[in-house]
Amino acid sequence: xxxxNEQFFVEIKDISEDGAGIGKTDGFTWFVKxxxxxxxxxxxxxxxxxxxxxxxxxxxxxPSPDRVEQKCPVARACGGCQLQSMEYKAQLRFxxxxxxxxxxxIGGVENLVLPGEARSGKEGVAGEGESILEMEPILGMxxxxxxxxxxxxxxxxxxxxxxxxxxxxxxxxxxxxxxxxVLGIEENGKILEIIGEFMEKFGIEPYDEQGHSGLVRHVLxxxxxxxxxxxxxxxxxxxxxxxxxxxVRRLKKVEGVVSVSCxxxxxxTNVILGEKMINLFGPGYITDRIGEVSYRISPQSFYxxxxxxxxxxxxxxxxxxxxxxxxxVWDLYCGIGTISLFLAQKAKKxxxxxxxxxxxxxAQENARINGIVNAEFYTGRAEVVLPEQxxxxxxxxxxxxxxxPRKGCDKACLDTIVEMAPEKVVYISCDSATLARxxxxxxxxxxxxxxxxxxxxxGHCVHVECVVLMSRxxx
Ligand code: SAH
Numbered sequence: 001x002x003x004x005n006e007q008f009f010v011e012i013k014d015i016s017e018d019g020a021g022i023g024k025t026d027g028f029t030w031f032v033k034x035x036x037x038x039x040x041x042x043x044x045x046x047x048x049x050x051x052x053x054x055x056x057x058x059x060x061x062x063p064s065p066d067r068v069e070q071k072c073p074v075a076r077a078c079g080g081c082q083l084q085s086m087e088y089k090a091q092l093r094f095x096x097x098x099x100x101x102x103x104x105x106i107g108g109v110e111n112l113v114l115p116g117e118a119r120s121g122k123e124g125v126a127g128e129g130e131s132i133l134e135m136e137p138i139l140g141m142x143x144x145x146x147x148x149x150x151x152x153x154x155x156x157x158x159x160x161x162x163x164x165x166x167x168x169x170x171x172x173x174x175x176x177x178x179x180x181x182v183l184g185i186e187e188n189g190k191i192l193e194i195i196g197e198f199m200e201k202f203g204i205e206p207y208d209e210q211g212h213s214g215l216v217r218h219v220l221x222x223x224x225x226x227x228x229x230x231x232x233x234x235x236x237x238x239x240x241x242x243x244x245x246x247x248v249r250r251l252k253k254v255e256g257v258v259s260v261s262c263x264x265x266x267x268x269t270n271v272i273l274g275e276k277m278i279n280l281f282g283p284g285y286i287t288d289r290i291g292e293v294s295y296r297i298s299p300q301s302f303y304x305x306x307x308x309x310x311x312x313x314x315x316x317x318x319x320x321x322x323x324x325x326x327x328x329v330w331d332l333y334c335g336i337g338t339i340s341l342f343l344a345q346k347a348k349k350x351x352x353x354x355x356x357x358x359x360x361x362x363a364q365e366n367a368r369i370n371g372i373v374n375a376e377f378y379t380g381r382a383e384v385v386l387p388e389q390x391x392x393x394x395x396x397x398x399x400x401x402x403x404x405p406r407k408g409c410d411k412a413c414l415d416t417i418v419e420m421a422p423e424k425v426v427y428i429s430c431d432s433a434t435l436a437r438x439x440x441x442x443x444x445x446x447x448x449x450x451x452x453x454x455x456x457x458x459g460h461c462v463h464v465e466c467v468v469l470m471s472r473x474x475x
Contacts, residue, residue, distance in 0.1 A: 001028075004045050007058060012039045015094060017433075019082030019462040020054075030055045034076055036086045038064025066090035071145070072182045078167050081183070081460035092140045092456060095464040099432045099454050100135060103468075107436035109133070109449050136453040139312045144459030147306045149223050149288070151184040152272055153192060155206040155216045163199055163206055165192045165219060173209055183460065185223050187254055191232055194250045195219055202243045215241070217265060218272050220299055223256065224288030225307050230256040231286045233299040235263045235272060241280070248281040258282045263299055273300055290314065293341045293370050301362050302335055306457045313428065313455040313465055314342045317401060320426045320451055320469035323347050327398035330422075332382040332413065337363025337375065339401060339428070344375040351395070352377040353385045383410035390420055397422040408434030411441075418445045425470040430457075432466050439468060448473050 002008055002025065010023035012035045021035030029052040032043045040062040043055035060067070070076075070084045083091045096114060103109045111133045118134040141147060153165040156175040164177040180189040195216075199206065205214035218235040232251055234241060241247065241262050248260050259282035265274030277284065277299065285298040290311050297303045304310040317339060321329065323346040331340040334352030336359050344350045344367075352375060354360050360379045367375045378385045382402075389395045400422045402409055408431065417425060425447060429435035439449060451469040458464070 036064040102432040102436040107439040138454035152220045226289040229286040231259040309457045330400045332402045333404045350375045383412035387416045399424045401426045403428040406431040427468045
């Protein structure tokens with residue numbers, strides 16, 4: 001038996017849901033991060049459990065045909081891009097299989113087949129009254145690099161005492177320098193360089209967690225991809241930034257920078273943003289568009305990080321909803337109303353429900369600046385607001401769209417959906433396992449899965465978004 005720190009050879013035959021390669025030696029299962037199906041690798045034992053163990057990649061002996069060179073020199077240390085060694089097309093297949101696996105195993109959707117497999121012999125899988133249901137091909141990115149419109153870099157000093165921006169190494173709070181994440185915008189590097197030089201010049205200290213001293217904790221950068229506008233926000237452990245006007249003068253040299261601000265966070269906490277803002281330059285927000293709808297984004301607002309793919313996601317949801325202009329639609333877990341406003345263009349009326357009051361305020365403001373008058377928003381829990389509105393006010397729904405957080409929908413929410421009996425339920429999810437659990441619940445209560453499609457919002461990362469259309473089975 002292999003013991004801790006021993007090295008061994010293994011062929012990678014499978015991949016776990018969190019992107020680690022899986023191989024076996026003498027029937028014992030190993031998880032090896034940074035490997036790809038088809039690799040033969042040398043690995044080193046890190047940790048062993050009874051039936052499986054974790055090993056670290058030492059070197060690749062025979063590379064898989066799907067293996068590619070990692071673009072980012074610190075990808076392994078960072079750990080944010082679990083799939084960067086895998087060719088992008090293979091990543092998409094991995095994500096389709098992940099959704100497929102969850103919907104068939106957890107969701108019990110037995111008639112489902114992978115894209116392109118409807119005719120390749122999975123006959124006999126369809127249950128009574130069900131025909132084979134082929135997943136639609138995942139919507140991938142044309143260019144899976146530099147797609148993130150938002151980045152937040154912690155600031156500190158490295159071992160040599162130099163001011164650095166980067167990311168936290170593993171579970172520690174040591175900062176590894178990386179100004180140019182390949183998923184982020186090109187401008188990040190230049191902006192951080194300017195801030196670093198400015199801090200050195202005026203003796204402004206980076207934050208030191210241990211001593212809870214120093215000033216600059218994080219730099220938050222956001223860009224509107226459609227508008228080209230950039231916002232820079234320094235999170236500071238203090239009431240003000242001295243020489244702020246000089247920083248603004250320097251940052252304005254970067255094309256697109258229209259907003260510079262500070263956010264005050266004096267707490268000992270891992271939470272990045274505090275509550276109070278100080279505006280140094282510009283309106284304090286930027287705008288961006290998804291489809292025809294404009295959104296106002298401040299440093300604190302929630303906004304999708306990959307707006308180009310988000311548009312494809314919402315387009316898919318809209319297509320699945322099949323609106324004619326006559327429908328009453330509920331958009332549960334609506335955030336800042338992004339999907340609601342998208343749907344409102346094609347529906348008679350849209351009701352959004354969201355738990356965070358600030359997000360609802362943003363949703364209302366976004367409706368206003370777009371001149372959308374047929375969208376109304378409720379603050380509260382979906383599982384409380386929906387039954388209340390249904391039971392007390394008798395509000396109905398032709399289509400219900402849900403886009404819940406990872407943990408999925410509350411049972412009370414699903415039960416109300418069943419009672420309201422909308423023709424269609426469009427379920428958008430960033431976690432296909434909880435999606436599948438909820439799909440099973442609805443399938444057992446009169447709904448049938450009609451369409452399934454993945455949308456890749458996070459290239460090189462293991463996460464994948466998924467849209468499912470369910471229709472009510474007619475009696
Ligand atoms: N549909 C939005 C946001 C989806 S993220 C978009 O596409 O932009 C999920 C949202 O659900 C978050 O905004 C979160 O605050 C909200 N949320 C979490 N639990 C909730 C609950 N029980 N009821 C209503 N909203 C909830």
